[in-house]
Amino acid sequence: MHYLYYRYLLKVLFNCQNIEKINLMKRIPLFTILYLFIFSSLFAQGGMWLPNTIKGNIEKDMQRLGMKIPADDIYNTTKSSIKDAIVQFGGGCTGEVISPKGLLLTNHHCGYGAIQRLSTVENNLLKNGYWAKSFKEELPAKGLTVTFVNRIEDVTDKILKNINKNLSPNEKQSLIDKNIDSLSKATVIEDYQTIEIKPFYYGNKYYLFVKTTYKDIRLVGVGPEAIGKFGADTDNWMWPRHNADFSIFRIYADKNNLPAGYSKDNIPYTPKHFLPISVKEINENDFTMVFGFPGRTQEYLPSIAVDQIANKLDPVRIAIRKAALDVMGKYMREDEATRLKYASKFAGIANYWKKWIGESQGINRVNAVEKKKEMEMEFMQRLDKNPKAKDKYGNLLTEFDSLYTAFEPYNIAQNSIYETFYRSIDFMRVMSYLNRLKRYYKNNGEKAYNRFKGRLLPYLRGMYKNLDITIDKNVFTALVKKYALESKPEFVPASLKNLKTDKDFRDFANNIYNTKFSNYKYLAAIIDTINIEWAISMFEKEPGFIFAQEINKISDIKVSPKYNELSTNINALQKKYMKALMEVFPEKSFFPDANSTIRITYGQVKGYHPRDAVYYEPVSHIEGVIEKYKPGDYEFDLPQKFINLYNSRDFGNYTDKSGSVPVCFIATNHTTGGNSGSPALDAEGNLIGLNFDRVWEGTMSDLYYDPSICRNIMVDVRYILFLIEKYGNAKRLLEEIKIMR
Ligand code: ARG
Ligand code: GLU
DSSP states (O other): OOHHHHHHHHHHHHOOSOGGGSOTGGGHHHHHHHHHHHHHSSOOSOOOBOGGGOTTHHHHHHHHTTOOSOHHHHSOSSSOOGGGGEEEETTTEEEEEOSTTOEEEEOHHHHHHHHHHHOOSSSOHHHHOEEOSSGGGOEEOTTOOEEEEEEEEEOHHHHTTTOOTTSOHHHHHHHHHHHHHHHHHHSOOOTTEEEEEEEEGGGTEEEEEEEEEEOEEEEEEEOOHHHHTTTHHHHTTOSSOOOOOOEEEEEEEOTTSOOOSOOTTOEEOOOSOOOOEEOSOOOTTOEEEEEEOOOOOOTTOOHHHHHHIIIIIHHHHHHHHHHHHHHHHHHHHHOHHHHHHHHHHHHHHHHHHHHHHHHHHHHHHTTHHHHHHHHHHHHHHHHHTOHHHHHHHTTHHHHHHHHHHHHHHHHHHHHHHIIIIIISOHHHHHHHHHHHHHHHHHHHHHHHHHHHHHHHHHHHHHHHHTOOHHHHHHHHHHHHHHHHHHSOGGGSOHHHHTOOSHHHHHHHHHHHHSSGGGSHHHHHHHHTOSOHHHHHHHHHHOHHHHHHHHHHHIIIIIIHHHHHHHHHHHHHHHHHHHHHHHHHOTTSOOOOOOOSSOEEEEEEBOOBOSSTTOOBOSEEEHHHHHHHOOTTOTTTOOOHHHHHHHHHTOOTTOOOTTSSOEEEEEEOOOOOTTOTTOEEEOTTSOEEEEEEEEOGGGGGGGTOOOTTTOOEEEEEHHHHHHIIIIISOOHHHHHHSOEEO
């Protein structure tokens, strides 16, 4: 094992800074003991735990790393606890309550949509920022909701009641669904609460969540986009980082403090708990924890699956997105108006493009596939010593091998079709929506058509506003060519079979894009007709529509059936494998994969070695913002007010021991998408930062967490407070929060 890694483990264990001074060779027994301790111990680092399950072992490990509070302060159903300050924000992010008046903190990129909807050309809140000077000026963000988790209950026994080996997979599932349904109905909740029951460990366990959703959420404060998104796509997924990824909202409630739709009579929500904010020093190795709603991880896949994702699937997805980004980027560089129009689309596609590159490289760099194989070997060796277990689980890995081998072409085809035709080519997406309109009409009649139409038209209006048909045609040409030439022949539709040269593909694209359907008004008028039969006959004459139907057919006939069948079998096997792992490695602690439920993860502030001879320190400072500043650049420009503030060095109480304002920091917390906006808490449960990203070298943590290079990125709360006070002059907000010095 790597020396640095040993050093790292020692540091983690003993907070020992001078490990290099220990003579390694003379300490072999110590290392052996340590090695055994670490790998036979519960805590291999990483993990996102359900907060109701940490009491005991996890709590002790957290305290060993420096936590000073008991698990009861984190999750409690008899008194208020930290979980009462954490919300799922707008479905996909996390937020937290930071004042007794329901003030809510989340990321800039999480509030982005809501702020965009509140912006107009004359009053562009995204660009200029916004600071409400009174409650009255707080702006209702229609459609935005936040959800608290009131309690969590292990309901495995009730959900898996009467499930036995003799049932077929379908029978099992329908019995489970029935049990979920009846338990949901039998559970007593308040009328403003909702219930959710979800599988964990691939269905080996079930938990019930009682939740409360607030619906009147208002924008309170946000800095200009240039500061919040500073560095944009270039810096995205990277360390060192220098953006203030925060925005501030407030929860409003009715006069009983209960959820209610927007009303001018609603009042600021009084929380059960709010997070105090600490502006104390943050040092390397300090304990931190992150509380939030991580979306999805796959930590327990077999080696063959990880290999497939990192070495087969990711490269395909990366190449398709790169082809799309290359075309868009070329036009965006040529013209400022185009750049604005395409910025958000580009960022959306670039985000996971970049993430997958990091993931694929990271998996290979830390030899994750090999390490998984080693673990699988040990799994088999342990089975050899236990005939009963071997009987049950001895074939698991070979079954995985054959299933994943069969799955690979379908997995790639399914993803290629999605990435090519639905993700990056707007006009093809429009065509597939028309196809859906047609299907709704044919299968469910006029009402179904009109219901979908009602949602589709406003969506299309917004989409066409940011659609440049020439760019889209060129994306189409590039991607369709790639698809036609690189896919397995059975997945290539007849109309593409004879196309070979660039000109062939250009002609094909010209034929599809030479249409009045590229005009929103024209298209909307057809969709919106009372004569639906006629509308559909118009769709059916469109070359783009005909092509989309052809693609749909390939997908429906050649890809989906096999893809779905194999996925179902893989999932069933994965459930068994999960159970087997827990039985065969009883000394290990297994956290359930992320599934958008509330979790706590913990670690320490730490730098890392991204590559040979390079060390990244764990904290960035405001000097770094100025270092990256490029006047006029679309990613690295700054408002003059910020420059002035910097030049005056008017940093208030928000400097650290270096005399400068800390901007971002990194730690070993295991996070993923959905953890955006999650609070980073110190050993006492005070807010010290706001999670918003991971480092590029560690994005493989969704598949394989490696403590040597996986880091989450947070904005330092001192940078946030500095901007609130000095940039936003929003002292009224500072008065309602609780600051620990
Ligand atoms: N990488 C961060 C998260 O997934 C931030 C994404 C938003 N920023 C951007 N430049 N696209 O998802
Ligand atoms: N930016 C991500 C989000 O939107 C968090 C980063 C990550 O995937 O770790 O949730």
